Every structure is written in C-alpha cells, then in structure tokens.
Amino acid sequence: MNLKSLLAQSVATSLVIASSSAMAANVTQEQVVEHYADIAHAVFADALTTAKTLDQSIESFLSAPSAAKLEEVKQAWLDSRVPYQQSEVFRFGNAIVDDWEGQLNAWPLDEGLIDYVSADYQYELGNEGANANIVANKQLQIGATTLxxxxxxxxxxxxxxxxxxxxxxxxSGYHAIEFLLWGQDLNGTNAGAGARAYTDFVVGDACTNGNCDRRGEYLKAAAELLIQDLEWMEKQWSADEKGNYREELVNGSAENGLRKMLFGMGSLSLGELAGERMKVALEANSTEDEHDCFSDNTHNSHYYNEQGIYNVYTGIYKRQDGSLLSGPSLNDLVAQKDKQAAKEIQKQFDVTRAQVGQLVTSAETNGQFFDQLIASGNTQGNALVNETIMSLVAQTESIERAAKIVGITNLSPDTADHEF
Structure with a gap:
C-alpha cells in the first residue's frame, strides 16, 4: 500500500465518520458494543477467507513447485496478514482472543526448531528445542523428552x-508459515528479506537442503491448523451461533463492553505496538525483535494494527471485498457528550495513522524497511520510529480521554512494563 492510497482511504473514512456522526442521534452504549461484535466477526471472517486462499495457493504450489508459484503463495500470505493484524485490537480486552492468539501469531520464534538455519544462527539462550529441526527429524530429543x-x-x-x-x-501460525516461505532473513539491518528457493519444496533429485517432502507437509499442516483456529474464533463472534462469546458480551453490561473495547485499543496502542513491537526493537537495534521479520512486511503489520484500533473507535471496517461495515461507534458516544473533544480525539487518531503510514512510505516508496530504520547509526530512521512511538503514546492518552467522556474511569491500558 503506497502513501497515495493510504491518504485516499483516510479521507474516505473521515467522510464516512462525518456523515455517520451527523446521523447518529441517541446512539446507545448497547448499540456500540453490539456493533463492536459485528466488526470483530467481520474481521475474523475475512482472516479466515484469506487463510483459505493461502491454503489453496499452498496446495497449488506444492503440486508443481516453481518460482512463480512461490511468489503467488507469498502474496497470499501477505494478503492474509491484512485482516488478521486488524483483529489484534480485540485481544487485550477479551481473554478468549488473547488466550488463543499465541497459536496464530506468537513471535519472535527460534526458527531452528522448524527447519535448517545458518551456521551463525542466534537463538534464545537455554532453549533446548532451538535446533531441533522438525523438518529433518522424525523424532526429537528435547531435554529428557523424546517426541x-x-x-x-x-x-x-x-x-x-x-x-x-x-x-x-x-x-505454528503465521510466522512459522512465513519462515517456511521466505526462509531466514540473513541481511541484518541491511536491505533484503529472506530468499528461500522454491527448490526447497521440489521432491526428488532437484530438492535443495534436503527433506523437501517433509517441508511441504509441514507447510500444508501449518496452513490447515491456521484455518481450524480461525474457524473456531469466527464462530465465537457470529450472531448465528448460540452460547458463544459474542452472546456473553452483548448480554453483559454495556459499561463492561465499552471497557473491553477501550482497554483493548489502549493496550495495543501503548504496550504492544509502541512498546513490544517498536521500542524493544529500536532500543536493541534488533531485527530479531522485528514482527514480520522473514518477509520484511513489518511496516504493513504495524499499519494494520493501528488501523484495527481506528476501526473500533470509528465503528468502520473496510472488508476484504472492499465493502464498508459501519455503525454505532465510540466516536458517536463521545460526540454526543462533547463535540469539541470528539474533534480533537479524531484529529489525534488521524495524526497517528499518518505517522504509522510513514513507516509504509519509508519501505514502499523510499526502500527503507523497518529493519533498516532501527539500525544503529541510522539517525533519521531511528527518529522516524521514535516519533511513531511518541504518536502512539499521544493516541493512547486520547483513548483514555474518550473513556472518561463516556463514563469509563481508571482505564489503565497495559504498558507491557515499558516506560514512555
């Protein structure tokens, strides 16, 4: 996504917000919580749809591996990240999502657990499974356990x-699949992503790096598990299912629902995105702490995390098919109480989205990806990342302000033990 399309999307969304706010007379807290559940369901449904497309692309690739087909699978993986990253705003306020998320999106990972790695591979000290290489071995010895x-x-x-x-x-999850598709990124803070050859999946004499059949089996099984997990979560938010998490949420107190919404937004903005995903990597100048590290897709990962926060505040989600889902929002509730505050909070969201968008522009227009921006000695790049962190901190303050206006006090978003 380039800067022009980002700006066009931002303007279009702002127009929708303006028109919906003008019509949003007497929006209730209950309506806002129910629409929040609608957005969650749409996001997880889109994540499931794109995961199924990824799986089909993997099937096609493995049936007749080629360089062109590997590029198609990589693109399907990149496409699948767009809705999934927008789902993370539902994590922190909803334990059912947070407890489940690790199997799909845990990182950083010690990739030597999965497949071959370079001789100078760095992994977590004391990790007995860091070099297990599941692809190459049908039996693993990890500590005293044989698997x-x-x-x-x-x-x-x-x-x-x-x-x-x-x-x-x-x-398991997106990053295990990412590693199997791209391989290690051995470029450090220099330009370039992972460069796994398609021949790593060619069964027979043309196989490179051994165990091509096992590598393909792993890739296929990981994609199937991703679909199974997303199918389960999509049902948890469906209005057509009985006794699921959505039913519990919308039948509970609206105040509790609003708290979950705002706490999720604030915690993703502050502790997770500003802290774990940017501050940690910047302070350590560490590509090991980069989110989508094998594919160099981190700029988009950050952008769509921010978009997810924006979706929940505005009540607007752009679906994978291009349609807009819109309805009663936190923005409406704030505007009903204090129109001037609503304008100021909206402005801060727009500023922060533009700031995170600069990471996308840096990568896709200027050729400076996140792993290059955090390099020691890259004064300009470090400043850009730090400015983005500070903008996310300011956004979190606006989220807390919105919470107070709608009657949610002592929000205390999760800082993940970071100081800003």
Missing part, C-alpha cells in the same frame, strides 16, 4: 508449541 514427529499433522504442530517450556519454540 515422535513422523506424521506432521495440524495436531502435531499445535502440540509442539512452547515445547520444552520455551516461548521461543513457536511451531
């Missing part, structure tokens, strides 16, 4: 998550 991994099924992969007690042992 049979002869059959690579979705369940096998799920069971290997955090094997040996290490959070760095991530066997």
């Amino acid at each position: 049979d991994v002869a059959k690579l099924t979705p369940q096998t992969i799920a069971d290997l998550n955090e094997v040996g007690g290490s959070e760095a042992n991530v066997a």
